[in-house]
Amino acid sequence: MLPENTRRSLPMALLHAREVVMARFRPMLAAHDVTEQQWRVLRVLSEAGPVEATELADRASVLPPSLTRIIKALEGRRFITRNKAEGDGRRVVLTIAPAGSALIDALSPERRVIYDDIEQRFGHDRLEKLLDLLENLIDGES
Amino acid sequence: MLPENTRRSLPMALLHAREVVMARFRPMLAAHDVTEQQWRVLRVLSEAGPVEATELADRASVLPPSLTRIIKALEGRRFITRNKAEGDGRRVVLTIAPAGSALIDALSPERRVIYDDIEQRFGHDRLEKLLDLLENLIDGES
DNA sequence: CTCATGTAATTAACGCGTTAACTACAACAA
DNA sequence: TTGTTGTAGTTAACGCGTTAATTACATGAG
Numbered sequence: 001m002l003p004e005n006t007r008r009s010l011p012m013a014l015l016h017a018r019e020v021v022m023a024r025f026r027p028m029l030a031a032h033d034v035t036e037q038q039w040r041v042l043r044v045l046s047e048a049g050p051v052e053a054t055e056l057a058d059r060a061s062v063l064p065p066s067l068t069r070i071i072k073a074l075e076g077r078r079f080i081t082r083n084k085a086e087g088d089g090r091r092v093v094l095t096i097a098p099a100g101s102a103l104i105d106a107l108s109p110e111r112r113v114i115y116d117d118i119e120q121r122f123g124h125d126r127l128e129k130l131l132d133l134l135e136n137l138i139d140g141e142s
Numbered sequence: 143m144l145p146e147n148t149r150r151s152l153p154m155a156l157l158h159a160r161e162v163v164m165a166r167f168r169p170m171l172a173a174h175d176v177t178e179q180q181w182r183v184l185r186v187l188s189e190a191g192p193v194e195a196t197e198l199a200d201r202a203s204v205l206p207p208s209l210t211r212i213i214k215a216l217e218g219r220r221f222i223t224r225n226k227a228e229g230d231g232r233r234v235v236l237t238i239a240p241a242g243s244a245l246i247d248a249l250s251p252e253r254r255v256i257y258d259d260i261e262q263r264f265g266h267d268r269l270e271k272l273l274d275l276l277e278n279l280i281d282g283e284s
Numbered sequence: 285c286t287c288a289t290g291t292a293a294t295t296a297a298c299g300c301g302t303t304a305a306c307t308a309c310a311a312c313a314a
Numbered sequence: 315t316t317g318t319t320g321t322a323g324t325t326a327a328c329g330c331g332t333t334a335a336t337t338a339c340a341t342g343a344g
Contacts, residue, residue, distance in 0.1 A: 014160035
């Protein structure tokens with residue numbers, strides 16, 4: 001079946017949903033001069049430790065060309081460090097730097113407030129159900 | 143609660159889910175030299191008839207500056223027409239043109255195949271449930 | 285060793301997302 | 315009529331998304 005209207009179109013619904021959620025987080029990121037993508041990269045590095053560029057791009061849902069630009073920006077602000085992998089001159093290993101960890105820590109309380117508010121308004125169980133369905137969709141289509 | 147990992151982060155899950163879904167539609171759009179956003183605009187005009195720019199932007203989930211560029215592109219290819227609203231020189235009314243309708247029609251069969259495949263793999267009921275939850279989330283946060 | 289092939293990352297080109305500033309027009313008060 | 319305020323749309327600036335091309339290095343065949 002073709003969606004009869006744009007509101008019931010899966011791509012549009014996912015886009016719109018992401019928009020309204022991100023609207024809550026955007027001011028926080030803007031206040032610290034970090035883009036959404038830079039923030040995703042920092043979070044992955046923070047929770048996964050030193051990681052090669054390809055895996056980082058994959059985990060942060062960022063394409064390689066974007067990652068190159070993001071790395072340049074984050075390295076310039078000393079949020080991360082960039083090194084060649086030993087044994088393979090092509091690969092690049094990224095590591096979060098103290099300033100990067102500090103930013104993550106600084107934003108944690110605010111993130112928690114926003115996330116809790118969304119969870120409370122939407123409902124804990126419904127949020128878990130939604131995350132489950134999204135995870136299923138991702139695993140099934142990728 | 144803060145998401146303990148990026149996979150259970152709502153913004154990331156929505157982003158990733160949208161990516162894997164759009165990956166199925168992208169080749170079709172590329173084959174007809176239409177961007178995702180241009181396609182969304184055309185679909186809204188197709189199902190809603192002549193519409194003012196502000197409402198169009200809202201319904202297609204496109205920001206006003208982007209819409210300006212998109213209109214320029216679609217008008218150049220004779221997919222839509224652009225006219226000032228009578229009675230208010232600021233407003234702009236967009237209307238789908240024959241070539242635009244023809245594109246919508248031409249892509250319908252292919253869209254149906256892709257959408258049916260997603261629905262079959264993911265499951266009809268789960269898809270409906272997911273769309274419901276997304277709609278709730280959107281309405282609750284916006 | 286040399287060459288062909290493959291892979292990781294970067295660069296390039298173009299369109300969109302986002303915010304802020306600006307232009308054009310409308311509405312309304314004095 | 316004039317000036318103020320508000321609204322619709324556009325423009326500008328910068329970063330990211332996407333695809334294709336390119337560079338640098340690794341790997342394996344001969």
